[in-house]
Amino acid sequence: MSWNILGHERAIQFLQIHSQPENVRHAYLITGAEGVGRETLALAFVKALNCINPPSKGDFCGVCQPCRQIEAQAFPDLAILRVAEGARELKIEQIRAMQQSLALAPYQSKYRVVLIPDFQRATLGASNALLKSLEEPPARAILILTADARESLLETIASRCELVRLRPMRIGDLAKELQERHELSEVESRKLAQLAGGRVGTAMHYLRDEDLLEKYHNALDQLDEILNLNLRGRLKYVENLQRAKGQARENYGFLIATWLTFWRDVLICSEASGVPLVNLAMEDLTRRTAAGLSLQRVASILKRHEEALTMLDQYVNPRLILENLLLDLPRLES
Numbered sequence: 336m337s338w339n340i341l342g343h344e345r346a347i348q349f350l351q352i353h354s355q356p357e358n359v360r361h362a363y364l365i366t367g368a369e370g371v372g373r374e375t376l377a378l379a380f381v382k383a384l385n386c387i388n389p390p391s392k393g394d395f396c397g398v399c400q401p402c403r404q405i406e407a408q409a410f411p412d413l414a415i416l417r418v419a420e421g422a423r424e425l426k427i428e429q430i431r432a433m434q435q436s437l438a439l440a441p442y443q444s445k446y447r448v449v450l451i452p453d454f455q456r457a458t459l460g461a462s463n464a465l466l467k468s469l470e471e472p473p474a475r476a477i478l479i480l481t482a483d484a485r486e487s488l489l490e491t492i493a494s495r496c497e498l499v500r501l502r503p504m505r506i507g508d509l510a511k512e513l514q515e516r517h518e519l520s521e522v523e524s525r526k527l528a529q530l531a532g533g534r535v536g537t538a539m540h541y542l543r544d545e546d547l548l549e550k551y552h553n554a555l556d557q558l559d560e561i562l563n564l565n566l567r568g569r570l571k572y573v574e575n576l577q578r579a580k581g582q583a584r585e586n587y588g589f590l591i592a593t594w595l596t597f598w599r600d601v602l603i604c605s606e607a608s609g610v611p612l613v614n615l616a617m618e619d620l621t622r623r624t625a626a627g628l629s630l631q632r633v634a635s636i637l638k639r640h641e642e643a644l645t646m647l648d649q650y651v652n653p654r655l656i657l658e659n660l661l662l663d664l665p666r667l668e669s
């Protein structure tokens with residue numbers, strides 16, 4: 336299968352059918368959590384629409400000129416409209432400029448496609464402006480929106496799009512796929528799948544990162560230190576992180592997801608359920624932590640971490656999320 340995308344079989348089938356000229360519609364909305372693979376799927380769809388040498392119906396070759404240009408995001412009939420660097424929202428002016436080009440005939444292919452990732456970040460004005468394109472779609476134009484959830488968009492917009500809903504894979508399923516496709520050990524693939532929360536894109540991102548394992552162990556070492564710090568020390572820790580280079584949202588997401596694997600292990604110890612631990616190197620700290628906390632407390636800490644990850648996806652201030660999370664953690668006496 337040329338789509339070669341992990342998970343999302345039903346979504347792929349749906350888009351393969353829709354890539355045929357007799358089935359194609361004017362607008363699509365792909366929803367799912369960040370890292371679940373929304374944009375990868377959207378680009379595969381654009382390839383299926385434009386491939387000049389498809390191996391079979393609804394597929395694409397991946398090597399013809401359109402396929403390669405789309406992969407490089409340099410295809411003349413594909414515009415990708417993103418929130419501007421440093422901005423938080425997609426602006427009405429961006430939508431208006433896009434609409435002017437959308438009205439033109441395709442340059443070299445059957446369709447003119449506009450992909451707008453993260454449309455939940457559009458301002459109300461931008462949303463209303465886009466509505467015009469959905470109500471009176473230009474001929475041979477296709478709009479593809481992605482968003483975290485259908486509910487984050489105006490109903491008038493969502494209801495005019497073909498909906499493709501993506502969900503994270505089950506941890507076990509993703510681990511199995513990772514193990515088979517990427518020659519990872521069972522433990523490694525399980526750890527990676529868990530760290531990515533079943534989100535394929537996030538898992539791939541981690542997989543390409545050669546320093547990942549080191550970062551992972553660093554994150555756990557930092558947690559070990561944090562648990563010994565008082566409130567002031569913890570605030571100081573966040574302040575230092577803020578000064579570090581890189582994207583806070585991504586970095587914090589990684590930290591919290593890593594710590595989540597530790598707290599899951601603590602819960603396993605508390606419940607004495609006999610499930611194998613993920614972080615064997617931390618076994619000592621894990622058992623000590625479990626011994627000092629009630630099962631209820633551990634469960635609540637786990638929940639707080641999961642909530643923090645959700646909030647990060649929703650563009651709440653990352654620093655605030657991390658501070659709240661750390662201030663709530665118990666202090667362990669070493």
Ligand SMILES: [Zn+2]
Pocket residue numbers: 385386387388389395396397398399400401402
């Ligand atoms: Zn092709």
